[in-house]
Each structure stands twice: as C-alpha cells, then as structure tokens.
Amino acid sequence: MGEYPLIEVDLGKLERNARAIVDRCAALGIGVTGVIKGCSGLPECAAAMARGGCAHIASSRLDELAGARAHGVDLPTMMIRIPMPSEAADTVRLADISLNSELSTLALLDGEARKQGRRHGILLMAELGDLREGIWDRGEFLETAVAVERGFGGLDLLGIGTNLGCYGSIAPTAEKMEALAELAGLVEGELGRKLEMVSGGASTAFPRVMDRDMPGAINNLRIGENILIGRDLADLWGYDMGFLHNDVFVLKAEIIEAKTKPSHPIGEIMFDAFRNRPTYEDRGLRKRALAAVGKADYAWADHLLPLEEGIQLLGASSDHTILDVEDARRDLRPGDVVEFGLCYGPAVLLTHSPGVRIVFKGSPVA
Numbered sequence: 001m002g003e004y005p006l007i008e009v010d011l012g013k014l015e016r017n018a019r020a021i022v023d024r025c026a027a028l029g030i031g032v033t034g035v036i037k038g039c040s041g042l043p044e045c046a047a048a049m050a051r052g053g054c055a056h057i058a059s060s061r062l063d064e065l066a067g068a069r070a071h072g073v074d075l076p077t078m079m080i081r082i083p084m085p086s087e088a089a090d091t092v093r094l095a096d097i098s099l100n101s102e103l104s105t106l107a108l109l110d111g112e113a114r115k116q117g118r119r120h121g122i123l124l125m126a127e128l129g130d131l132r133e134g135i136w137d138r139g140e141f142l143e144t145a146v147a148v149e150r151g152f153g154g155l156d157l158l159g160i161g162t163n164l165g166c167y168g169s170i171a172p173t174a175e176k177m178e179a180l181a182e183l184a185g186l187v188e189g190e191l192g193r194k195l196e197m198v199s200g201g202a203s204t205a206f207p208r209v210m211d212r213d214m215p216g217a218i219n220n221l222r223i224g225e226n227i228l229i230g231r232d233l234a235d236l237w238g239y240d241m242g243f244l245h246n247d248v249f250v251l252k253a254e255i256i257e258a259k260t261k262p263s264h265p266i267g268e269i270m271f272d273a274f275r276n277r278p279t280y281e282d283r284g285l286r287k288r289a290l291a292a293v294g295k296a297d298y299a300w301a302d303h304l305l306p307l308e309e310g311i312q313l314l315g316a317s318s319d320h321t322i323l324d325v326e327d328a329r330r331d332l333r334p335g336d337v338v339e340f341g342l343c344y345g346p347a348v349l350l351t352h353s354p355g356v357r358i359v360f361k362g363s364p365v366a
C-alpha cells in the first residue's frame with residue numbers, strides 16, 4: 001500500500017475540542033460522554049477525548065469500545081446503539097452502560113450480567129419524535145423502568161435518555177428537553193429515588209448549552225461530531241463555533257493526472273457510475289486534476305472541502321476525485337498532494353476504509 005491517501009488526525013486539536021465542549025457543559029452541570037463512532041473508534045481519539053475531560057467513551061459498535069479499552073482508556077464505556085440480542089454477552093463484557101428500549105433484550109443483559117458477575121448500567125431510551133430508538137408509550141416506559149429497577153438484579157437503572165436529530169431531523173428544542181426532564185420526574189416518582197443520569201442527546205442538543213435554555217434536570221450529553229469535526233452547528237445551524245477546531249481530520253490525496261480539458265462532457269449525457277444524471281457547467285477549457293481517492297472511500301464528494309485556494313471539487317467516481325485546478329496557486333502535477341477538510345460522513349467512511357492510512361500528529365495538551 002502506498003503512502004496516500006491518508007488521513008491526518010491532530011490529537012492536540014481533538015483534545016482541545018473535547019475540553020472546550022466539556023468546560024461549557026460543566027458550567028451547566030452537564031457531563032459529556034465522548035462518542036467515537038464518527039472516527040470508526042480510533043483508540044487514539046478515544047484517549048484524546050479522555051484527556052479532554054469526557055466522563056465516558058461511547059460507540060454504537062462494541063469492537064470500538066473494546067479497542068478503546070485495549071488502548072488503555074479507562075473511562076466507563078457506553079454502548080449507544082440498542083444492543084442486538086445476539087450480542088448481549090459481549091455488551092455486558094465490553095460496555096459498562098448500554099442504551100435500551102426492549103424488555104426482552106434487558107432480560108438477556110440481566111442474565112449475562114449475573115452470569116459474568118458484573119453490574120451493567122442501563123439508560124432507558126425515550127422516543128420523543130425523531131422516530132429512531134426509544135419507547136414512545138409512557139405507560140410502557142414507566143413499566144420498563146420499574147422492571148429494570150425491581151426485577152433485574154444484575155442491572156442498574158442509571159437513568160433515561162433520548163436521541164433527536166438523527167432520522168426524523170427533529171431539533172432538540174428546549175421543549176423536547178423539558179419533555180425528557182418531565183419523564184425523568186415521573187420515573188423518579190415511580191422509583192422513589194433520583195436518577196443518576198438524564199441524557200439529553202447528541203451534538204445537536206449542544207445549542208441548548210450555548211443558548212443556556214437546557215432544563216436543569218438534564219445532566220449528560222453524548223457528543224461526537226462537535227468534538228471530532230466541529231462543523232455542523234456552524235455550517236447548518238448558524239452557531240458561532242469559532243472555539244472549536246474544524247480541522248482535526250485532514251484528507252491528503254495524490255494527484256495522478258493533471259491536464260487541460262473541456263469542462264463540459266462531450267457526447268450524449270446518460271448516467272454516471274452511481275445512477276445519477278448530473279448537469280455540468282461549460283466553462284470552456286480548464287486545467288483539471290485527478291486525485292487517487294474516491295466515493296468508495298468517502299461516499300459523499302460534496303462533503304469534502306478542498307483546503308487549497310483555487311482548487312474546486314467537481315465530482316468523483318469510486319476511486320477518482322475530479323478537481324478544477326485552473327485557478328490553483330501552483331502548477332499541479334502527478335505526485336503532488338492535495339488536502340481536504342471533512343464533514344462527518346466522509347470522516348466515518350475514510351477512517352473505515354482499509355485503503356486509507358491513518359497518521360496521528362499533535363501531542364497531549366499540557
């Protein structure tokens with residue numbers, strides 16, 4: 001395998017991002033769970049989140065939690081995708097806490113916890129309208145909470161949580177957070193004790209911290225994108241996220257062809273390799289370059305941001321990224337290397353891609 005493509009990960013910037021989020025949440029009594037699935041669980045990133053003050057390390061995949069532990073990250077681990085019934089044993093072994101919504105799976109986790117002689121913490125997930133995971137019916141929610149508390153000796157009901165802004169694109173508004181706080185109150189009334197954790201959501205719930213309208217009962221957020229990428233709340237929501245580094249991850253790819261060509265395809269336009277029928281702007285003859293990395297590595301070409309002035313991303317196929325370099329400041333040639341910033345989707349996939357090398361830089365923040 002060659003040197004390129006590669007992803008350069010700045011662990012110092014990652015740690016500073018974690019610290020910036022952790023400090024702002026701490027001011028409101030909110031602990032931060034660092035979510036590592038956005039970088040395919042790179043253990044070095046988990047360690048940087050730990051140094052940055054995160055209280056737990058979380059992923060939707062058990063192997064990523066195992067990797068963090070094997071790397072020596074000693075924070076409690078949280079499995080944030082509802083466990084598969086078939087992975088109940090591994091969930092108890094590799095995660096200290098898991099998010100759950102099914103009584104039958106909770107029973108399996110309980111059996112495993114007893115068998116393994118471990119305690120396993122449960123965050124019961126409430127459906128508040130985004131329509132992914134969580135219990136929608138209030139009666140079922142309370143019954144399940146009571147079942148975990150009283151019926152399952154191997155499990156500890158740590159608290160409740162919700163997830164918004166993932167499937168249904170529903171904003172974690174102050175009203176939604178109030179609904180979660182109210183539900184927490186009902187559960188506490190039913191159990192006759194305080195819950196340790198009320199987990200308000202992911203990066204998309206962080207605006208409640210910035211706007212200072214998070215209900216006091218919410219004391220945990222599970223944050224990935226803000227810390228790893230730091231772009232979405234700025235680009236899509238219009239928040240000033242200037243206190244975050246948005247270049248923790250940089251893609252470097254090698255140029256394999258650089259030639260002046262027409263900018264409009266010549267012939268009868270049908271479909272591209274991915275069944276789309278794109279339109280092309282005719283800008284006459286332009287210098288173009290091909291970088292040796294493609295949609296097989298990152299899927300979304302428009303979520304890749306060329307970092308060099310004068311370089312424009314035109315499109316991509318599986319293994320080629322097509323660039324307009326007419327206005328570049330240098331005369332690009334084969335063997336030259338170009339850099340791209342990443343949004344969340346490409347960061348997930350590029351760190352998953354076996355053809356992409358990962359290079360770490362930056363040292364622990366003193």
Ligand SMILES: *Cc1c(COP(=O)(O)O)cnc(C)c1O
Nearest residue numbers: 035080163202203222223224225
């Ligand atoms: C992915 C995920 C998160 C973290 O989401 P980010 O957008 O990366 O902050 C939190 N909670 C759950 C349940 C998730 O699936």
